[in-house]
Amino acid sequence: MQYDQVLRQKIKSRSAKVGILGMGYVGNYIARLTTGAGYQTIGFVRNKHRAKKIKKLGLKNLRAAIDIKKMRTCDICIVCVQTPIDKNKKPDLTYLSSAVRQVAGQLRKGQLIVVESSIAAGTTRNVLLPILTASGYKCGEDFFFGHSPERVDPGNDVFPLYSIPKIVAGADDISLMLLTYFYQTIVQSVVPVSSLEAAEVTKLFENSFRLLNISFVNQFSEYAQRRGLNVWEIIKAASTKPFGFLPHYPGPGVGGHCIPVDPYYLLDDARSQGVSLTLLEEAGEINDKRPQLVYEKALEILGKRKTKRKKILLIGVAYKPNIDDIRESAALKIWALFKKNGYKVSYYDPFVPKVHGVKSIEFTEKILSSFDLIIILTNHSNVQYDVLLQTKIPILDTRNTFQSRSYERVVQI
């Protein structure tokens, strides 16, 4: 029997063993799907501490492994390590290349390997595939390989991962067929595309759309504010249009590991192709300037009080509501700006108990009242915002927490 037939059988009977390399938030979500579908799954981690965390997920068919050699026992290998950008906003493929090299080291005939990390056009074919074929094994015969960009949206309860269509591309037709077959067993619908590059670019395009529109609404909100208009009211009104409009909302700057990152993978590749995606370049710059803008607005509010007020409280440091992820969070950048200028910064976040050794404060009226300014940066739904209104402290609200109701002490941005 051919290797692809064996794999099909194993997928059909759910006896295929799945290995996941990169047990961050994406890996965790995928493990829920694979174990839920009945696949024995191994989550590969760096150390015992991480292994313990995997155990804590409490998933029946999930085990943790530190020894990469165990990857050899897996039939399907999902790579979903992070693909960040460096300080010059250039793609940093260190983690991904290293992960694929680890997989290559354990490659055996009959394995199906898929990369879910967000990457630029050509990366799967020109950077990752050669690492695997260096083994001497032939892709499409001995092993199978493709790309299926993750679309995990942490905290999104309306669209759980299972319900989000999965884009899939193969290095060859058999790989594509196998990947489609496999993903159909763990998600509701699979969307095969014609090339690895199409899959890669689709993901970058989606998140570029987000960055572009969030940056636009941020810029638009500056205009609205200057005009004395409530930007949230305008967005709400525009959202009543039943076609041709999708609302995006202003904020202190987009965080997380996708929206502020992925577009730079697209920009970098476009530049190498001689195309300048000027709108996206500009969108990135606007986003980078947001934390400074929040900081300046805060100084303006403090300045009006004409005393040397130096104690700042940030409410919400996660990059979006109802999750604990602080990566690329605008809150950290705003925090740094205050700190650099001699302010004392504390924070409250029910999802994030500790940030760089600093603990989240206790949320009592008395403690809240000891600050000179409260800045709402993430609108978690389990915060008692009404208590904030009971203090006498001015509030800078970057998230329309109070739904455009006007309060004397609340300033919106």
Place this chain on the structure above:
Amino acid sequence: MQYDQVLRQKIKSRSAKVGILGMGYVGNYIARLTTGAGYQTIGFVRNKHRAKKIKKLGLKNLRAAIDIKKMRTCDICIVCVQTPIDKNKKPDLTYLSSAVRQVAGQLRKGQLIVVESSIAAGTTRNVLLPILTASGYKCGEDFFFGHSPERVDPGNDVFPLYSIPKIVAGADDISLMLLTYFYQTIVQSVVPVSSLEAAEVTKLFENSFRLLNISFVNQFSEYAQRRGLNVWEIIKAASTKPFGFLPHYPGPGVGGHCIPVDPYYLLDDARSQGVSLTLLEEAGEINDKRPQLVYEKALEILGKRKTKRKKILLIGVAYKPNIDDIRESAALKIWALFKKNGYKVSYYDPFVPKVHGVKSIEFTEKILSSFDLIIILTNHSNVQYDVLLQTKIPILDTRNTFQSRSYERVVQI
């Protein structure tokens, strides 16, 4: 009885008479709603020729009038004349101011006046209201006034005008109440907003969103093309994401009297407020460059054939599918580019029998075969595109007419 009470009664009983100033496509659509709801409606026009056109609409309760004095007999006056931009892309309020002056000349107590034209923040309050109050009548007591930006989408059968929520703002509370009451009798839902400016800006914001995203996808399509990727496949794949994405499509440049125009009203006002909406500025420039790009692509195709081929056929000159409107159409700009460079341009458009004295050609294989290049600019649904494939002529397809199926002679842009 107060004037507002009288008006409410007249609206309730549908005995209020409606006058519409500006019987273009917006006026026509509104007349359908008002007459359909049972209001006697007068469409004001410049001359007998236009009056005849109104009659041809065949609406039972609609009459045409040339004499503006008849506006005095109307209880409700809807102004929806065009608000274009001049050649420097500055708002041109000539038509609107003139229309409102005409209304002011006939103003009588108890009238309700509403402007539906797209305008920048402050125009209703600071430019138009003074024209009306110069009469000596008091707004909110003697007469009533407000703004309700039109959201007409010609050719949109999925969302007929009746089903599109109507944003409404009043110069005062009574005017807002009356406008809400009136529009509730002709559309499915009314969305009152807190100020005239909020209503004005909402419309501009909606169309700015459109221009921004269309320009982005146009720029992105240049990258996709350079990368050898089919941009339509990527848009289709991205569209499978059930949240956070709204598809826009590349083309030869956005036309019509809204999307390429309204954003400049927003830009102009933002500039006057010291805010530079850089993303929108850039989007406008990208859109302006599209026709040139189509022209250059055409030359590239012609150049490959190495003969002096000079006969160009444009398919579709309306600015969007299935309508007859050619205003601001990219087709006209592309036409001009060819003409300037010595090419002979013909066109075929089943919706537009004549353009500047030139007639739409007959659509036969023989006539089609006499051209050197066919460019599809608007994808009307009643064109037999398959016949184009039967000719031996190269085709430049700017609208994905052939749904990404590949044909040797079809080049996409």
